[in-house]
Amino acid sequence: MSLDYLWHGFGVALLPQNLMYGLIGCFLGTMIGCLPAIGPINGIALLLPIAYTAGLPPESTLILLASVYYGAEYGGRISSILLNVPGDAGAVMTTIDGNPMARAGKATEALVISGVSSFYGGMIAVVLITFLAPVFGLIAIKFGPAEYFVLMVFAFATLSSMVGHEPVKTLLGCIFGLTLTTIGIDATSGAYRFTFGSPELHDGIEFIVLVIGLFSISEVLLLLEQHAAGVLRPLKVTGSYPTWAMLRSIWWTAVRSTGIGFVVGVLPGTGASVASAVAYTTEKRINDRTGTFGKGDIRGVAAPEAANNAAATGAFVPMLTLGVPGSGTTAVMLGALMLYNIQPGPQLFTEQPALVGGLVASMYVGNILLLVMNLPLVRVFVSALLLPNWILIPGIMLLSILGVYTAYSSVMSVFIMFGIGAVGYLLRKLGFDMAPIVLGFVLGKVMETNLRNALAISGGEIGILFESPLTKLLWAMAIAIVLVPWFISRRRAKQAQPAA
Amino acid sequence: MNHHAVAGQTGGRIMAVALIVAAIALAIATSQISYAFSSDPLGPRFFPYALALALGLCAIWYLVSPGAADAPPDRIGVLNLVGAAVLSVVTVGLMPYLGFLISMGVLASGLAWLFNGTPPLALLSGFGQSALWWFVFEKLLGSNLPRGPLGF
Numbered sequence: 001m002s003l004d005y006l007w008h009g010f011g012v013a014l015l016p017q018n019l020m021y022g023l024i025g026c027f028l029g030t031m032i033g034c035l036p037a038i039g040p041i042n043g044i045a046l047l048l049p050i051a052y053t054a055g056l057p058p059e060s061t062l063i064l065l066a067s068v069y070y071g072a073e074y075g076g077r078i079s080s081i082l083l084n085v086p087g088d089a090g091a092v093m094t095t096i097d098g099n100p101m102a103r104a105g106k107a108t109e110a111l112v113i114s115g116v117s118s119f120y121g122g123m124i125a126v127v128l129i130t131f132l133a134p135v136f137g138l139i140a141i142k143f144g145p146a147e148y149f150v151l152m153v154f155a156f157a158t159l160s161s162m163v164g165h166e167p168v169k170t171l172l173g174c175i176f177g178l179t180l181t182t183i184g185i186d187a188t189s190g191a192y193r194f195t196f197g198s199p200e201l202h203d204g205i206e207f208i209v210l211v212i213g214l215f216s217i218s219e220v221l222l223l224l225e226q227h228a229a230g231v232l233r234p235l236k237v238t239g240s241y242p243t244w245a246m247l248r249s250i251w252w253t254a255v256r257s258t259g260i261g262f263v264v265g266v267l268p269g270t271g272a273s274v275a276s277a278v279a280y281t282t283e284k285r286i287n288d289r290t291g292t293f294g295k296g297d298i299r300g301v302a303a304p305e306a307a308n309n310a311a312a313t314g315a316f317v318p319m320l321t322l323g324v325p326g327s328g329t330t331a332v333m334l335g336a337l338m339l340y341n342i343q344p345g346p347q348l349f350t351e352q353p354a355l356v357g358g359l360v361a362s363m364y365v366g367n368i369l370l371l372v373m374n375l376p377l378v379r380v381f382v383s384a385l386l387l388p389n390w391i392l393i394p395g396i397m398l399l400s401i402l403g404v405y406t407a408y409s410s411v412m413s414v415f416i417m418f419g420i421g422a423v424g425y426l427l428r429k430l431g432f433d434m435a436p437i438v439l440g441f442v443l444g445k446v447m448e449t450n451l452r453n454a455l456a457i458s459g460g461e462i463g464i465l466f467e468s469p470l471t472k473l474l475w476a477m478a479i480a481i482v483l484v485p486w487f488i489s490r491r492r493a494k495q496a497q498p499a500a
Numbered sequence: 501m502n503h504h505a506v507a508g509q510t511g512g513r514i515m516a517v518a519l520i521v522a523a524i525a526l527a528i529a530t531s532q533i534s535y536a537f538s539s540d541p542l543g544p545r546f547f548p549y550a551l552a553l554a555l556g557l558c559a560i561w562y563l564v565s566p567g568a569a570d571a572p573p574d575r576i577g578v579l580n581l582v583g584a585a586v587l588s589v590v591t592v593g594l595m596p597y598l599g600f601l602i603s604m605g606v607l608a609s610g611l612a613w614l615f616n617g618t619p620p621l622a623l624l625s626g627f628g629q630s631a632l633w634w635f636v637f638e639k640l641l642g643s644n645l646p647r648g649p650l651g652f
Contacts, residue, residue, distance in 0.1 A: 042641075046641060046642060166567040166568070168558055168561045168562050168565065168567070169562070169567065171554075171558050172519070172555070172558045172559070172562060175551055175554050175555050175558060176555075178547075178551055179526065179548070179551045179555065182547055182548045182551065186535070186538075186544040188538055188539055188540050188544065189535040189537065189538035189539070189540075189543060189544045190535065190536075191533050191534065191535035191538075191544040192533070193530075193533055193544055193548065194529055194548075220584070220611075221581060221584070224577075224580050224581055224584055224614065224615075225573045225577040225580065225581060227580070227614075227615055227616070228573070228574070228576045228577040228579075228580040228581075229573070229574060229576075229577055388615075388617075389615045389616075390611075390612040390613075390615040390616055390617030390621070390622060390625065391612065391617075391625050391629075393611060393612075393615055394607070394608035394609075394611040394612045394615075394625065394626060394629060395608070395629055397588070397607065397608065397611055398604055398607070398608055398629055398630065398633055399633070401592065401604065401607075402633055402637055402645075405595075405645070406637060406641075406643040406645070409644065411592055411593065411595060411596060414592050415589070415592065415593075418585075418588060418589065418592075422585070426515070427515075429511070429569060429570045429572070430511055430512050430515055430566075430569045430570075431512075431567060431568050431569045431570070448547045451542070452540035452542050452546075453540065455540050455541050455542055456539050456540035456541070459541070460541035
């Protein structure tokens with residue numbers, strides 16, 4: 001593919017007004033990402049009509065909306081790290097190592113590491129889009145229900161790395177998350193499953209309600225208990241920036257996680273939450289030799305952040321090349337293109353070079369803007385931790401309620417969030433991790449729907465799950481990711497024995 | 501084994517029993533899912549049945565080895581938790597009638613007081629934050645928050 005469109009695009013993206021739209025979008029996106037539950041989709045849905053009625057040309061609108069989108073992926077990590085409250089779906093995994101770092105006084109380091117990893121992830125993914133968008137578009141359409149099902153099996157296999165010294169709690173967490181996905185109207189048969197006559201449950205438990213309940217509400221309850229017992233201490237903030245050696249040490253983690261994030265992002269219907277989960281668990285599988293993951297390892301912060309930014313970028317591939325959105329947010333952006341009477345598809349690269357080129361070039365510019373903008377702001381964000389608890393914790397509570405209420409305009413959803421928060425509090429007291437629950441929830445619905453769709457296509461013949469080259473490859477990868485580390489640790493143990 | 505660890509293990513065992521009951525309830529509720537037709541051979545009951553089985557087996561395993569857990573909260577902790585829960589449920593329940601600003605102001609002030617804010621500061625911070633977020637969401641982001649008798 002000729003890269004003329006890209007040079008043309010830089011001419012568009014570097015126009016002063018488009019640079020300004022990019023800057024505004026990046027700033028708004030970072031702020032939107034910070035707020036729990038106000039995801040990029042809300043920001044874009046709000047800005048699209050404003051941009052259209054203000055008469056912005058399509059490329060400027062797309063640049064503005066795209067910069068809100070990847071700005072939010074940068075911003076989502078901030079509340080994850082500082083408050084243990086994920087700012088958006090892709091930032092759930094960042095809490096696992098990011099928040100322990102903040103609690104140990106290393107909030108500045110964690111924020112810089114996550115900002116730089118987001119930059120690595122975003123930049124590498126844009127290079128991949130520049131050169132390989134059409135190729136990845138073709139891979140995406142080869143994914144049918146059987147391939148999706150096996151991909152989810154692979155994602156669960158990576159989860160085996162999460163199994164710590166109490167595997168039963170990880171397993172129970174996963175099952176709990178999976179069970180929650182079965183609530184609501186079953187899409188295949190139309191049956192009502194566990195709705196107990198409540199219309200609020202017809203669409204099932206919403207992801208935002210689950211995540212805010214599990215993380216934010218349970219956190220408030222735990223803090224309240226610690227405060228009552230007199231063991232809640234103010235957090236230390238040392239404010240030291242990471243060293244160059246640290247930033248270099250996360251490079252390969254970022255590269256691997258970007259690869260995973262990009263591929264998962266390209267596949268429609270998966271998105272940043274699956275991408276960051278698979279990247280984190282894979283990285284833990286590969287690198288966690290001393291058991292530091294989950295306790296504040298910088299690679300545990302770098303992996304999900306590189307992956308969620310790469311996934312956000314990857315989600316543009318099916319949108320631009322096939323006209324199929326890779327995520328909810330790109331679906332709204334697809335609507336934006338149609339508003340301007342632009343039909344996405346393979347011909348878009350040749351028919352609208354200014355638009356596609358401008359968008360891709362703006363991603364290069366946007367990632368640099370975000371890094372430059374985010375690094376000096378780190379100290380401002382960290383200062384939130386210095387607020388006294390009687391200001392900070394009611395603030396977390398209000399934002400949690402707002403996040404759920406504004407998304408569903410329903411008091412019942414807030415009550416469901418409280419209920420989930422109470423269960424989350426109990427489980428955390430009993431030593432359960434929240435991450436397996438979220439992962440079971442994220443992967444469960446895709447897994448069940450695709451298994452049933454695949455078997456509907458094959459007329460119940462289970463062989464469909466093993467037929468295509470892609471399914472074979474994914475099965476092999478799933479088996480390898482479980483068995484290879486086991487073999488390696490056995491070999492190491494054997495080698496260590498004669499030496500001892 | 502110290503007193504806290506024993507209390508934590510007891511908590512784990514109680515949870516395990518609750519999960520076994522939940523697994524049985526899940527299986528019974530699954531058997532009652534009614535549907536006329538499903539285009540796939542597995543149907544809507546397969547996944548929940550499989551999950552009920554897995555949940556039951558894991559819960560038995562958990563009952564046998566509940567592992568480590570934190571000690572339950574003391575009496576003051578329980579009082580604080582119950583107080584916060586009641587305050588949250590009541591204020592959110594009243595939100596459609598009192599409006600966002602007032603009900604969330606009461607909630608945030610109450611929580612601030614529970615976290616040792618002096619009453620004047622708790623009220624100032626609670627209603628100040630409620631007004632700030634009301635302004636951001638209602639005026640800047642265009643959300644429709646519940647309006648009370650005074651229009652906010």
